[in-house]
Amino acid sequence: MKPTIYDIARLAGVSTATVSKVFNNRGSISDKTKKRIMAISEELNYQPSGVASALAGKKTFTIGLLIPDVMNPFFAEMTRHVEDRAHELGFNLVICNTDNNQQKELKYIQLLRQKRVDGIVAATGVSDEKLLKELIKDEIPVALISRDMSVLSASTVLVDDFAGGHAAASYLIALGHRRIGIVTESLDIISSRDRVRGFQDAMDNAGLTLAGDQVKVSDFSPEGGSRAACELLDSTHPPTAIFACNDILAIGVMHAARQKGLSVPLQLSVIGFDNTLLAALSDPPLTTIAQPIQAMGQQVVDLITREINEITSIKQRIVLLPELVIRGSAQEPAT
Amino acid sequence: MKPTIYDIARLAGVSTATVSKVFNNRGSISDKTKKRIMAISEELNYQPSGVASALAGKKTFTIGLLIPDVMNPFFAEMTRHVEDRAHELGFNLVICNTDNNQQKELKYIQLLRQKRVDGIVAATGVSDEKLLKELIKDEIPVALISRDMSVLSASTVLVDDFAGGHAAASYLIALGHRRIGIVTESLDIISSRDRVRGFQDAMDNAGLTLAGDQVKVSDFSPEGGSRAACELLDSTHPPTAIFACNDILAIGVMHAARQKGLSVPLQLSVIGFDNTLLAALSDPPLTTIAQPIQAMGQQVVDLITREINEITSIKQRIVLLPELVIRGSAQEPAT
DNA sequence: TGATAAAGGGTAAGCGCTTTCCTTGTTACA
DNA sequence: TGTAACAAGGAAAGCGCTTACCCTTTATCA
Known part of the structure; x- marks a missing residue:
């Protein structure tokens, strides 16, 4: 035993x-007793x-x-x-x-409550507010990462998506692009919407227009990205650059380009978002907007452990700035 | 409260x-009492x-x-x-x-023991046997996935690496390749070694030779793969095909090829191993040897829960067969 | 009709720790 | 020398469940 x-x-x-x-x-x-106890513990x-x-x-850690x-x-x-x-x-x-999936989410939350976890970090999309609210009522600390739910009084860490979209557009514009298309995930997702809004804003500032048909919505898959890119590329005035709202989509876009015989970045510039490992691995390596995901992960844990350890119960909302990572998928448009 | x-x-x-x-x-x-209890529980x-x-x-689940x-x-x-x-x-x-890292492993195992987890699934490389042996002595069920440690009496699920290497070689040979190079991770890793051995074996059977300098060892990174591939490609008689021991390395190999102005698969065929998501995303999509990773995950859980639930204490060793997934990175050699 | 069993439910002793007082022996200091 | 203060450690209650027994009823049936 x-x-x-x-x-x-x-x-x-x-x-x-x-x-x-001794153990605590x-x-x-x-010291003598301590040593003795430790020795015996070691032995057994x-x-x-x-x-x-x-x-x-005590906590469950x-x-x-x-x-x-x-x-x-x-x-x-x-x-x-x-x-x-x-x-x-x-x-x-x-x-x-x-x-x-709401059902699964519910199931997991129940399990976590039974397990008496000390806290929950949620990065999940749908999250019926009710669910999370109950947790909060239950006094189990909840922190959100990469998802905003302002209705919730929970600590949150997110990236400034608007700024990210803005940065992407600014970069492409600075390179000289005028006709730019967007491939995005569903605009129901707040972060996607903000990225597009930020992009739009930079275009406006530069006096450029972004026609509605230059924004294609896709599901979350490279194939979706390809399809959307094809539509863009097949139009009468195809864009010289495409902003994809995440790296997966960007990879789909690059596939589409190559399929159409367009070289990236010579004939089409592509810029992504997230800077996942994929970005570095793709060919050409993807220029993208980096989320400081490591810092975000660290911060969210710091926030939630602060609550767990009752150092504070003040909810914080930390917004980090994304950063442009220049690789090889975007350059000046061909003249 | x-x-x-x-x-x-x-x-x-x-x-x-x-x-x-009622709850158990x-x-x-x-029925009446049950309903009453459930109603009250629901309410609170x-x-x-x-x-x-x-x-x-009971268990910790x-x-x-x-x-x-x-x-x-x-x-x-x-x-x-x-x-x-x-x-x-x-x-x-x-x-x-x-x-x-052995230190981290040790730390984790200690934590898991304190948590009184019902079982441990290990996919980790180094695992000092001693560590795992102690767990087993401690009567906490351990199952291995994707790592063989025959010294351990623990249930194991793995893929037949030898067969995988063999299949890769057979395919390339059937396509008509004669000079084939290999880029592998450290041969200290059993699975890498077996993949190379299987490959070797198929070459032998076909009467082909695999010179020692056709096998390059790399660290686990795309850059490593690139470097290794460059060495191969720079030799006097460069191979027409390269087998990479995993997809990451294969991607590195493809980068190297493109850098050297070689088109994949026209001038160089590449075949990977694992069939991770990367394989489908790369361009051209990677022909690779697929590990049935879903089945493996499922099996290992089935094995360990069997032990946890004391349905049996017999250790099993399940070997699954890998499978060739043909995509676009390999074809007949240019004549 | 009396013995018996099944259905429905209660008693209370743990499971392996933590923690709040206590007790006792020392030390320091006026 | 008397006493306050501290160091070292112990007693025991309690955390929220599970479960092996035990006790009633009520139905069953020879």
Whole structure:
């Protein structure tokens, strides 16, 4: 059987209180006793039961992470950075792939509540407000990453999508592009909408127009991106550059270009968003707007652990600035 | 405060035993009482405490997953499939990114033991045998995926790497290639070695020789793949085809080719291994050897839950066959 | 009709920790 | 020398469940 604190106490000739104190660095225990207890624990390979100590009033040191899908490189990176920081602070991560499906989300949240996780980080899209509100009423800390839900009083970390779209447009305009198309995910998604809005704004400022038919909505897949790009490219006045609202779509756009015999970036410039690993791997490497995903992951964990440790209950809203990463998929338009 | 089983019992006018039985579907409780208890629970939004029930002798319904890095698409996919199956069976997954670093691995294993996870799935490379052996001695079920450690008596799911390498070679040979190079990760990794061996074997069978200098070892990165490919391509008799031991490397190889002005697949055929999402996204789409990663994830969870539920304690070793996925990166050599 | 079993439910002892007082022996200091 | 203060450690209640038994009813049937 696994040794318990009683075993250790008995063998060390002390009470369980003492053993507990040693493991938690509390109270005052003599060095001699400490050493003895540690030695015995070592010998028996004793590991204090996290479940018992959680029940006895401590935390579970577990955080739940709700994301649509780890297979998506963006969320894989997010997961990694969140986990890294959590681990540094002594927390474990249990991951939940919701597929943006409300049913699954509900199921996961229930499970996480039963598990008595100390907090939940949500990056998931649909999230019925009701669900999350209940969590908050339940007093379990919730923090949002990469998704804004202003109705919720929860700490949030996000990137300035508007600025990102703006930066993308500014760059293309500075390169000399005048006819620019956009391929975006559903505009129901706030961040997509903001990216397009930011782009639009920069175009307006430059006195350029963005006709409605220059904005194509696609589902989230490279094929979708290809299809949308084809429509753009087949128009009478095809654009010389395309802004894709995320890297996956951008890759689809590049495929479409190559299929049509257009060279990227010679005949068509492409710029993406997110700067996932994909961007560096694509050929030509993708110029894209980088989300500071590592910083975001770290921050969101810092925020939620602050609440967990009751250092503060003040909700923060951190907005980070995206950054243009120039690689090889955009250049001056051919004359 | 969160309601407890006592609250429910009191409000329903029954004992906690009854409530417990209702939630666990045990004993015999009248429908009327059941309904009443459920109604009250619903109302208070009661969720039985997993930590209490775990302490009281049940499982934690948690499985630990040890992988090198979720950012790696292969492991991201593995994580997804493992999590899917675990979730179906009512288990949560806590993920641990070990970076193949022994220290981190040790730390994670300790944490997982404290958490009293019901089992651990390890896909991680280094794994000091000692570590895992201790787990097994500790009676916590361990299952291996994609890593063979025959010294360990643990259930294992893996792919037949030898057959995969063999298939890759056979395909290239059938296409008419005679001079073929290999770019591989460190041969210390068993699976890499087996892939090369399988490849070698097929070459031998075809009466072809694979000179030692046709096998380049690279670190795990596209840049590494590029470098290795360049060496191959710069030789006096450059190969007409290159087998890369995983998709990431294959992408590096394709970059190198393009850099050298070689068209893939016209002037150089490339074949990868793993069939991660990357393969479909690359341009040209990568012909590669697919690991049945979904099936593997599912199987490993099935194996470990079998042990957890004490259905059996017999260790199994499941070897799945990889499969050639033909896309666009390989064709007949130019004449 | 009396014995018996099944249905419905209760009692209470843990599970392995934490933590709030306590107790006791030392030390320091006026 | 008396006492306050501290260091070292112990007793025991309690965290929220589960479960092995046990106790009533009520139905069953020879």
